[in-house]
Amino acid sequence: MAYEQWFAYPSYRPNQRVMLEAVERCVRKGEHAVLMVDAPTGSGKTSAISAVLAAKGARRVVIALRTTSQVEGYLSEIRRIREHTKKRPEIAYLVGKPKMCPIAGEFENPYAGCELLKILTKNALEARMRALGRERYTVEEDPVLTALLEEGRGTHRRACPYYARSKSALLRDGKVVVQPSERAMRDAARVVHSVLSPSELKKTCERTCPYEVMAVAARFSDIVVLNYHHVLDERMRDVVFRWLNLEPENTVLVLDEAHNVGDAVRSINTARIGVRAVGRALSELDVLSKGELDAAIMDDVLMTRGVLKRLTEYVEHMRERKPDDVLDPHALCDFLFAEVLERDDEHMVVRMLDLVEVIRQHKRSMMEFPEVHLARIAEFLRLCVRAKGDETCLVAKGEGDELWAGVIDPSPYLRRLVDSVSCTIMLSGTLSPIDAYELYFFGESGRAQKLVLPNSFPASNRLVLASKSATTLSSMRNDPHNISEIEEHIRGLIEGVDGNVALYFTSYGMLEQYRAFCERCASKSHKRVFIEPKETKAIPRLLSEFFECASGRGGVLLAVCGGKLSEGVDYAGRSLEGAAVIGLPLSAYTEVQRRINRYYVRRHGRQMGMLLAYTLPALNRAMQALGRVIRSENDIGVLMLCDSRFAKSGVVEYLPSWIRDEMRLVDGAECSMIAGWIGEVRA
Structure with missing residues (x-):
């Protein structure tokens, strides 16, 4: 098939061809088709862009990402295509403005500082143009404004020098219109013929605004990378697509980490006040x-x-x-x-x-x-x-x-989205069970084609354990025997794995309940304990120090399922060799949750309704946490589900097939086997 001409690797991973062929067929078909791909880590999901490019024709591609950290994965893929094939796709991205901005460090809030400086700069351009009586104006022709641009820092700036040099002003029908400057157009031409990271982009755009230059490049590039808000917020999508000359019916949409899109739509369409x-x-x-x-x-x-x-x-x-x-x-x-x-x-x-x-x-x-x-x-x-x-x-x-108002069903929004674009590719490593996700996303069966790939990593490199009796059910939370069982599972992981491990609890309250025991086990193993911080800005340093522990006796990370450290963090190599989900991370059974449950039960029946409303989000949180461990075919790791409900009807049948097939049921005492298993695999 045509994707072979775009494929940038010497060989294919197991089942990778199946995925690429399905993607190419979907893109060629168009007609508002949707393909959902559930491909575990290691399947080569990012390479799907080669099949998209092979089949898109004159259409353009939009990739929607949840986090800015995912940008580099697609930039690397495009670099490989350009280096190892005869193809030269062009890519632009409009995510991570603070990383692009040369003066972002001058502001507490770079977004607010940028918007304010843009207003000041536009006003300055218009004022100087009218003062000089010109019909066309650029700042580089005016020493007065050039001098003004260098004055002040941060909130004391009177204009942004980079934005000013990226724009020119002209008089049209009596009104001043601001458009890209010739310098910005030249920089955009250089950018679009390269594949630059945000730091490289800043070096290329020495005197212009990297974000504005990238916006110019995005108007004629093959691929445009946007964030979820740009695409999933209906009002913002209309504005952004018009700005970038994107016609929905001529757009191939790729939704990465697609298991998040339903919750993202709900969050976007929720308003909170106080x-x-x-x-x-x-x-x-x-x-x-x-x-x-x-x-x-x-x-x-x-x-x-x-x-x-x-x-x-x-x-x-x-x-x-x-x-x-x-x-x-x-x-x-x-x-x-x-x-x-x-x-x-x-x-x-x-x-x-x-x-x-x-x-x-x-x-x-x-x-x-x-x-x-x-x-x-x-x-x-x-x-x-x-x-x-x-x-x-x-x-x-x-x-x-605080009061809030919001939507609880994302399907009307997602149906409008996929019905508006040429076709949609939804990629994820945790879309299991995929039929349930189709109902959650679109409210009906049969709207999407679905592809589920097996885990391509060797089963011999991972140990999957599930508890026979331990549980975090509220009725058992303070039972002495149950507490002892959970503690033995924790001890087995911390003391049995001679490297970094993470324990993901269902709540901060439960984390605190077992924190002292975890610290005692860590001390016995000469491991350092790390606690998930409340503030996001503290995470980079914590992760850096945690990763450093991998080269020594190891560290113990205590975090919360669905929190800041259970998804979107790349624990590569030996930076994480064991993870346990302590408890089935169901949402609190509040009045809101009961109302959501009733809505989905009325719509889809009791079994499927409760799965969509209540069980599916918990399973996703658990699978995302465990998915941090095995990131390559050579990684070795222990995956532990410390709650007996994972192995019972109503939950177990919805787990990924490879987890069901490999799961070993153990009690607390049997977790001592972990150390022996690690030794055998490494021998």
Whole structure:
């Protein structure tokens, strides 16, 4: 098939040809086809881009990633294609702006600093152009603005020198229009003919903005790498696709780490508010009211101010409710809108959204960062109004004074997405059971073609254990015998594996319950203990030190399933040789979870409904955690499922087939076998 001309490796991994052929067929077909690929680590999923390129024809390719760390994998793949075949695909990416920005370190929030400097710079370009009486203007022709660009640092800057050199201004129909400068176009031409990492990009764009240059390159490259928000947020997708000259019907979409897309859609379509957010929105109205407003806008301001004051009362009144208590959207809307004459809830929200744009324009005119706090409030209220007649939308209490409103079913959004593009390739190592994921993503069977690949790594290199009796069921959590069983499983892993191990607990509370025991076992084995930090910024240093332990006696990482360290981290080589999931990581059985369960049971029946709503997310969290261990065919590792429910009906049949086939049931005492198994495999 045609992918062979694009394939950049001397040989194929087991089952890799099957995947590439399926991808090529799907892309050639187009017609809004969807292919879901469940391919365990080591299957060569990234090489699927060779089959996409072979079959795309004149269409363009969009790759959507969950994290910026995944960009390098695709850049490496394109480099290999260019080096080892006669093909020269061009790739651009618009992810990781802080890594691209030459002055990101000057700001606490690089995104906010960038947006504000863009406004200041555009205003400066327009002012100088009009002052000089020109119809076309670039900063390099003007020593006055050139000098201004070098003044100040961070928030004291009056313009961004890199953005200014990336733009030129011209007069069109009496209005000043900003477009890419000739220098930016030249840099974009160089960039698109190379495959540059963010650090290399900054070196190439010595005087221009790397992000703006990459945006220019993205408008004519074969492949554009975007983040999930760019693609899964419907409003943002429309804007980004127009900006990059992407026509949906002529776009091949690749969704990487596709097991995340459903939850990503739910998160994107959830709005959270609290007293502080409402207060900031009221302050925006106060500032706007000081200017001259026409009567219609002033009416909107007065209406919105009244609603926000009542919303503050409501939020305070709900403060004592438990997190994830479901709130009545009818009662909420009655309280907020009852005093409005000629009440029309949907129309009032539309008026608020119009007011958001007025505030945004006002902030830009005042050269302020155009974040509008009222936007979040209006979105929350839009979802509240929708929840009155739509069971796929909930309003609930959050932590502290927080309230949230959001969707619980991503399928309508994902169906609209895949129906709009030429075809969609969904890649993941944990789409098991794949039929259930199809229902979760699209709400129906038969919408997608599905491919499940076996684990290509040798089974002899991994030991898969599941507990016979230990469990984290709440009724057994404080049972002395059960605690002892869990501790013996933990001891077997920490003391039996002579390298780095990780234990993923179902919650921070459970982590703390067993923390002291883990520390005693680690001390006996001369291993250092690492605790998952609450702050994201502390993670790089923790991981660096944890990886260093692999060359010594080893380290013990205590983390939470579904947390910061259980997915998206590459534990390559011997950096992780054993992992245990302590407990079946089900979501807390709150009122919100019960409502979600009821919705899916009504839609898909009890067995499948409970799987989609409750069990499937837990299995995904567990598989992602265990998937950190075996990352190459030469890796050796121990995978432990420390909860008897993993081996029981209702769960075990939904585990990946290779785990079911290799799983050994053990009690706590039998976990002492781990040390002997490690020795035999390494011998």
